[in-house]
Amino acid sequence: MFDFIKYKYVSITFSTILIIVGFGVTFGKYGGFATSLDFDGGLRAVVEFPENVERKNLEEYFSSKNLEAVLVLMDKDKNDYQIDIGLGSVDQIRQLYIDRKGKDSVEAKQASAIDALIGLLQEDFKLEKKKILSANQVGSVVGAELTSTGISLLSLTLFFIMLYLSFRFQFKFALGAILALIHDLVITIAFIGFFQIKPSVPIIAALLTLLGYSINDTIVVFDRIRENAGNLRDTFSRVINLSINQTLARTFNTSVATLISVVAIIIGGAVELYDFAYVLTFGIILGTFSSVFIAAPLVDIYDTLSKRWKRS
Amino acid sequence: MKSVQWIFVPILVVASSLTLLYPNFAERELELAVRKEFKQLPEETRKDLLNSFAERWKTDYNPKSDWQIEPDPNIFPEQDYYLVKGRFITSAKINQLSQENQELILEPKNKLRPTWVEEYIFGGRPLAIRLGLDLQGGMRVVLKGDFDDYTSKLKDSYTKEIEELTRKKGDASLSEKERKEAQDKLKEIESYFELTPSRKLAELEKAKLIIDNRLTNQNLTEPQVRIQKDQDSIEVSLPGVSNSSQILDIIRNTETVEYRLREPSDPNGNSKGTYHDAIELEEMKLMSQGRKEETEIVRFQNIVKQKLGKDEQDKFLEVMEKKYNIPEKYKLYVKWSRANNPKASLLPREFVVLERAISLDGKDMRNARESYDQNRLSYYVSFSLTSQGAEKFFDITSKNVGRQLAIVWGDKVISDPVIRSPIAGGNAQIDGEFGQKEATDLANVISEGALPIPLNVLEMRFIGPTLGIESIEVGLKAVLLGFALVIVFMLVIYRLSGLVADIALLVNVIVLMALLSLMGFTLTLPGFAGIILTVGMAVDANVIIYERIKEELIAGKHVSAAVAQGFENAFWTIMDSNVTTLISGILMIKLGNGPIKGFAITLCWGIITSLFTSLFLSRMIMDLLVNKLGVRKLQIGFKKLESKNV
Numbered sequence: 001m002f003d004f005i006k007y008k009y010v011s012i013t014f015s016t017i018l019i020i021v022g023f024g025v026t027f028g029k030y031g032g033f034a035t036s037l038d039f040d041g042g043l044r045a046v047v048e049f050p051e052n053v054e055r056k057n058l059e060e061y062f063s064s065k066n067l068e069a070v071l072v073l074m075d076k077d078k079n080d081y082q083i084d085i086g087l088g089s090v091d092q093i094r095q096l097y098i099d100r101k102g103k104d105s106v107e108a109k110q111a112s113a114i115d116a117l118i119g120l121l122q123e124d125f126k127l128e129k130k131k132i133l134s135a136n137q138v139g140s141v142v143g144a145e146l147t148s149t150g151i152s153l154l155s156l157t158l159f160f161i162m163l164y165l166s167f168r169f170q171f172k173f174a175l176g177a178i179l180a181l182i183h184d185l186v187i188t189i190a191f192i193g194f195f196q197i198k199p200s201v202p203i204i205a206a207l208l209t210l211l212g213y214s215i216n217d218t219i220v221v222f223d224r225i226r227e228n229a230g231n232l233r234d235t236f237s238r239v240i241n242l243s244i245n246q247t248l249a250r251t252f253n254t255s256v257a258t259l260i261s262v263v264a265i266i267i268g269g270a271v272e273l274y275d276f277a278y279v280l281t282f283g284i285i286l287g288t289f290s291s292v293f294i295a296a297p298l299v300d301i302y303d304t305l306s307k308r309w310k311r312s
Numbered sequence: 313m314k315s316v317q318w319i320f321v322p323i324l325v326v327a328s329s330l331t332l333l334y335p336n337f338a339e340r341e342l343e344l345a346v347r348k349e350f351k352q353l354p355e356e357t358r359k360d361l362l363n364s365f366a367e368r369w370k371t372d373y374n375p376k377s378d379w380q381i382e383p384d385p386n387i388f389p390e391q392d393y394y395l396v397k398g399r400f401i402t403s404a405k406i407n408q409l410s411q412e413n414q415e416l417i418l419e420p421k422n423k424l425r426p427t428w429v430e431e432y433i434f435g436g437r438p439l440a441i442r443l444g445l446d447l448q449g450g451m452r453v454v455l456k457g458d459f460d461d462y463t464s465k466l467k468d469s470y471t472k473e474i475e476e477l478t479r480k481k482g483d484a485s486l487s488e489k490e491r492k493e494a495q496d497k498l499k500e501i502e503s504y505f506e507l508t509p510s511r512k513l514a515e516l517e518k519a520k521l522i523i524d525n526r527l528t529n530q531n532l533t534e535p536q537v538r539i540q541k542d543q544d545s546i547e548v549s550l551p552g553v554s555n556s557s558q559i560l561d562i563i564r565n566t567e568t569v570e571y572r573l574r575e576p577s578d579p580n581g582n583s584k585g586t587y588h589d590a591i592e593l594e595e596m597k598l599m600s601q602g603r604k605e606e607t608e609i610v611r612f613q614n615i616v617k618q619k620l621g622k623d624e625q626d627k628f629l630e631v632m633e634k635k636y637n638i639p640e641k642y643k644l645y646v647k648w649s650r651a652n653n654p655k656a657s658l659l660p661r662e663f664v665v666l667e668r669a670i671s672l673d674g675k676d677m678r679n680a681r682e683s684y685d686q687n688r689l690s691y692y693v694s695f696s697l698t699s700q701g702a703e704k705f706f707d708i709t710s711k712n713v714g715r716q717l718a719i720v721w722g723d724k725v726i727s728d729p730v731i732r733s734p735i736a737g738g739n740a741q742i743d744g745e746f747g748q749k750e751a752t753d754l755a756n757v758i759s760e761g762a763l764p765i766p767l768n769v770l771e772m773r774f775i776g777p778t779l780g781i782e783s784i785e786v787g788l789k790a791v792l793l794g795f796a797l798v799i800v801f802m803l804v805i806y807r808l809s810g811l812v813a814d815i816a817l818l819v820n821v822i823v824l825m826a827l828l829s830l831m832g833f834t835l836t837l838p839g840f841a842g843i844i845l846t847v848g849m850a851v852d853a854n855v856i857i858y859e860r861i862k863e864e865l866i867a868g869k870h871v872s873a874a875v876a877q878g879f880e881n882a883f884w885t886i887m888d889s890n891v892t893t894l895i896s897g898i899l900m901i902k903l904g905n906g907p908i909k910g911f912a913i914t915l916c917w918g919i920i921t922s923l924f925t926s927l928f929l930s931r932m933i934m935d936l937l938v939n940k941l942g943v944r945k946l947q948i949g950f951k952k953l954e955s956k957n958v
Contacts, residue, residue: 153899157899204908209841212896219885219888220856220889224885246863256801257802257852261795261798261848
């Protein structure tokens with residue numbers, strides 16, 4: 001039987017380091033989270049490219065110009081690609097266009113970023129005007145709405161979960177579960193920042209999935225602790241330890257089963273779902289880790305502390 | 313479990329779920345409507361269009377599917393449509409067909425024939441699961457706020473007040489103070505007409521909210537309504553909508569309700585008769601000559617019937633206004649009503665001339681409700697007025713006894729009762745020849761408030777999925793692969809019990825899908841994520857149960873006792889973890905928007921179905937195996953694992 005409680009401070013320290021490193025790199029190295037069209041706005045064009053132009057060619061083209069573009073194949077038969085360019089590269093595009101047209105050309109001066117993008121694409125791929133199916137400067141879509149509703153939604157959710165768990169279990173379990181949940185979310189967000197994954201609707205979905213998974217996972221362990229605490233005359237720490245060990249097989253099997261379906265997305269090669277799958281893979285591993293190494297040990301710490309308070 | 317007879321419950325559930333899902337995989341028939349105008353094209357053009365249609369049919373539409381089309385695309389059909397038969401006719405494909413053959417196919421009239429399930433059990437209601445814009449594309453409409461029209465309407469509604477104030481301002485008989493007040497008030501009113509960007513945005517926000525509500529009332533899940541600030545426009549994305557007549561409905565619904573007075577009996581001040589009479593006279597003349605088809609009202613009806621759009625209707629009315637020299641002060645409208653039979657369709661029947669000044673508008677009305685009138689066998693809408701509105705209404709009705717007050721809904725005059733006496737009290741009702749739906753729509757328009765700004769369709773197009781066709785196909789395959797792997801994993805780890813879990817899992821997904829299609833839910837990518845989580849949680853529930861049974865077996869219990877005890881022990885664990893997740897799901901539905909909501913809906917229903925399958929169905933099958941079929945050795949997991957744990 002492995003003693004999880006003995007190593008509680010090791011695991012909590014480990015998590016804390018992960019969080020610090022994650023956010024440190026996010027803000028220190030990259031100056032924040034990656035920008036994405038869905039969250040911050042940018043340029044979006046849908047273009048019908050000639051048949052001989054493939055995704056690979058387009059990727060090379062944009063990286064040679066040092067532009068970050070997300071390509072989505074919209075229609076296979078017609079070779080329509082949607083090109084998303086984040087706010088970060090908008091100035092770069094305008095600069096490229098000015099460089100090409102000459103600093104003093106009226107055309108370059110008056111061109112908006114979207115004109116510049118079209119201008120460049122038209123010249124470089126020898127496109128007729130009608131092949132540019134649409135081009136817009138798009139505003140942020142999900143970002144503003146989601147961050148404002150997201151935070152209030154999350155706090156309310158946590159509150160109600162805490163209420164239910166306090167009612168069904170005890171307050172200390174509720175606290176442990178909530179802290180583990182926040183822990184999972186914070187680390188995952190740090191992960192998103194560390195790898196500069198672009199926030200998008202699928203990422204939101206991944207975070208929500210992770211949330212559900214993490215609650216589920218934690219409660220199974222807690223339930224066992226509650227049951228054992230009633231049956232066994234032993235110290236609370238040892239009950240926790242025994243319970244974690246008893247549920248270990250289940251925790252492991254469930255995690256593997258869930259991971260299989262997520263990893264299948266990566267193996268299956270669904271390029272545009274990769275971010276979703278990465279976040280979820282990370283999240284599931286983390287959720288499993290936290291339900292074993294974080295949630296229950298936190299309950300133990302709280303239990304010890306509260307006993308000490310009562311005594312004093 | 314008490315009795316094996318209960319087995320009919322899951323069987324019934326699965327059977328009805330499969331019935332519900334039938335339209336998703338059945339062979340379906342699609343009527344591709346042919347444009348009426350197509351017949352009138354020169355033969356040469358027609359041949360060309362048909363040729364290119366046939367060409368595309370062979371290359372673009374047909375190769376991937378075994379769809380049949382009757383008659384051959386090269387031939388002009390005898391009936392008004394081509395009949396396409398096949399499986400998996402998605403709305404995205406229907407869109408493509410009509411969009412690429414616009415001169416041949418009339419998109420709003422395409423009709424996917426209901427399958428027998430939809431026809432006989434659900435009265436024609438479509439049941440197939442709709443896919444979100446992000447999964448299959450759909451329709452995108454950009455509506456531009458018409459702020460010019462907004463200000464001119466605003467001016468219309470203040471016409472009388474401005475006249476009054478201007479008169480006061482120049483009235484020497486009034487005191488200095490009163491004149492100053494009038495001047496200030498006038499300035500204030502004028503400032504209403506100046507639109508700062510922030511005010512425009514505020515109006516757009518209001519419009520957005522209203523459109524959002526209305527679309528939800530239309531049972532469209534996850535419509536995305538966004539403001540495009542720099543273009544003064546609102547973008548509406550409608551997942552899975554393949555039929556633009558639905559959109560036109562919605563646009564019609566975004567219109568206002570206003571009261572306008574009809575022209576007085578001698579609008580010219582001389583006794584030439586009303587403009588209305590002049591029009592009437594012309595129409596009568598044509599009728600008496602047997603040229604009914606040439607009358608303006610019939611021509612207008614044709615525009616409506618052919619769904620040529622509001623622009624065409626407006627143009628027609630403008631031309632008529634010129635023809636009859638209707639002065640700026642008045643505006644030509646059309647009164648819509650039904651023919652004698654209450655089931656007949658609402659159609660334009662008569663031209664009416666109304667004052668341009670708005671007597672009372674939607675802002676003055678509230679709390680509208682539709683009610684049924686037993687005596688007249690039709691619906692009416694009753695509403696109350698705001699205190700300001702009540703005052704205005706009393707004022708108008710008392711000053712204009714004997715005149716007709718028309719109620720204009722959008723661009724339709726729906727009723728124009730004669731004012732018999734002043735109406736006070738702030739309650740009123742609108743009697744039109746309403747069906748229930750129209751009455752409800754009208755009541756909605758009044759209650760939710762009219763759109764603050766008129767919106768023009770700037771752009772309407774069908775768009776591809778956010779993730780691209782390529783990745784959705786691959787993604788779907790990947791998800792199915794994952795699902796298959798999970799099933800294999802369960803079989804390997806839990807053997808016979810794993811098979812039970814797999815059956816439960818399959819039933820879970822089937823029932824969940826059936827529920828979603830019953831609710832007319834639109835499945836989006838986040839919704840898909842919700843299903844993945846559901847599968848995870850369903851697997852988890854089974855794993856928890858089996859681990860518990862295994863413990864009991866290791867403790868040396870008899871198989872049937874171990875199964876019973878295992879389920880018993882696992883019950884509250886599963887309940888607790890699922891209820892907690894359910895709580896967060898319900899909150900997400902209540903408070904979340906767009907993607908969050910889509911995720912939460914699938915999650916919540918998924919929890920309910922997985923509780924059913926893991927706690928009820930699994931248990932039933934296990935009982936059946938152990939108690940009735942006499943399975944004595946329940947192998948859960950590898951032997952090795954078991955002995956290690958002892």
